[in-house]
Amino acid sequence: MPELPEVEVVRRGLERWVTGRRVGAVEVLHPRAVRRHLAGGPDFAARLHGIRLGTAMRRGKYLWVPLDDMTFSLLGHLGMSGQLLVQPQDAPDEKHLRIRIVFDDALGTELRFVDQRTFGGLSLHENTPEGLPDTIAHIARDPLDPAFDDAVFHAALRLRRTTVKRALLDQTLISGVGNIYADESLWRSRLHYERPTATLTRPATTLLLGHVRDVMNEALAQGGTSFDSLYVNVNGESGYFDRSLDAYGQEGEPCHRCGTPIRRRPWMNRSSYYCPHCQRPPRAQPVP
DNA sequence: AGTTGAGCCTGTTCGC
DNA sequence: TGCGAACAGGCTCAAC
Structure with missing residues (x-):
């Protein structure tokens, strides 16, 4: 079960491996993994296509990646059993692969959301003026946040x-x-x-x-x-x-x-x- | 209106 | 041996 420290490690991994990359094809293999994206899987995939990813952020156990102009973010939560993996494109699919994000570049790796129990998921949201995805605006800062009061x-x-x-x-x-x-x-x-x-x-x-x-x-x-x-x-x-x-x-x-x-x-x-x-x-x- | 507790999900472990 | 119950728990939201 990923706790905050593990989620921070994932954030650093995303920062290292996907920042600045442009999204190509997106494949949603399980609708439950995008259930927080209310417009549905096809909309999720279509909206993400062609977008450039910014630097991953974290609050508590939520992760998000600002997209291009910073008005939207790709939001993720790992739930109980979620994993975000950067894999070679030719690596065999994981048993519980739920979402595949291919990049429009020649690096040969793709981002995979793998989740056995599907408590977690990915979704797209508008950002608040503070740059926070609107659906997590009510989430308090975490105790490792310097601004926690x-x-x-x-x-x-x-x-x-x-x-x-x-x-x-x-x-x-x-x-x-x-x-x-x-x-x-x-x-x-x-x-x-x-x-x-x-x-x-x-x-x-x-x-x-x-x-x-x-x-x-x-x-x-x-x-x-x-x-x-x-x-x-x-x-x-x-x-x-x-x-x-x-x-x-x-x-x-x-x-x-x-x-x-x-x-x-x-x-x-x-x-x-x-x-x-x-x-x-x-x-x-x-x-x- | 603040507080409470059920429910989502599935693989593993345990007991009968 | 086989099967069902219990368990793991972050987060939401209906109900009180």
């Missing part, structure tokens, strides 16, 4: 009547934090996932954001080295997760701080992993 984030947490993990996954508050990094940063912060955000102090928020950034930067440092191969690297297996996880997927394993077995609890149709000793559940708070 910690004070504004904290103020929003205080106003919300929700829990801290839910807030970490709320794209309108902060983007790019998935289930894995949420559990990891909460473990590092010794915060229980059901802690009401309204009870977080400013130092607690600062600590939490620091750990979110640490986890992401550590993964980026480990996964960010392979992007200058021919492949735009995105297999979702950075190797980071197997070696470095403290909480996520560690049910029954001793907590790396105190030795108490890590617990797994069903949460929002998925799981939350936490240390029952280090991350104490919040006391019931009277609602004012």
Whole structure:
């Protein structure tokens, strides 16, 4: 599952391998992969044909490539299992190849969107005046964005009547934090996932954001080295997760701080992993 | 109007 | 052995 650091690696790969190239034929092999392009697959392919690609951008887990005059962008999301690959044109099709973008040049490579579960996809959108595809204008900046405002984030947490993990996954508050990094940063912060955000102090928020950034930067440092191969690297297996996880997927394993077995609890149709000793559940708070 | 939780999708793993 | 259930989860949106 590509997390923000992996998506950043893909962005760098796109920057390296497709910037400035002019699109030739576009082949949509699965309609679901362009479902966010409301005008449909044929329109997607026709509009893209002949367009020159700009420099790839990223916010959270969204990627986009501005087109020619910057009024439109090619937007992508990898979902759970998506990959963007730059492949030799004669390489055999991947089993789950969904979209093929051929270039009108002599470099001999093409861009492929491969996605087993088709949670991800590509689409074309008008840009906002800020240069952001309009459909993601509501997505908050991610914590690695220099313009992310910690004070504004904290103020929003205080106003919300929700829990801290839910807030970490709320794209309108902060983007790019998935289930894995949420559990990891909460473990590092010794915060229980059901802690009401309204009870977080400013130092607690600062600590939490620091750990979110640490986890992401550590993964980026480990996964960010392979992007200058021919492949735009995105297999979702950075190797980071197997070696470095403290909480996520560690049910029954001793907590790396105190030795108490890590617990797994069903949460929002998925799981939350936490240390029952280090991350104490919040006391019931009277609602004012 | 803010908050909640179901649902999308398919390959893999697990238990009966 | 075979089959169905559970699971993985980023994001949206209907419903409360």
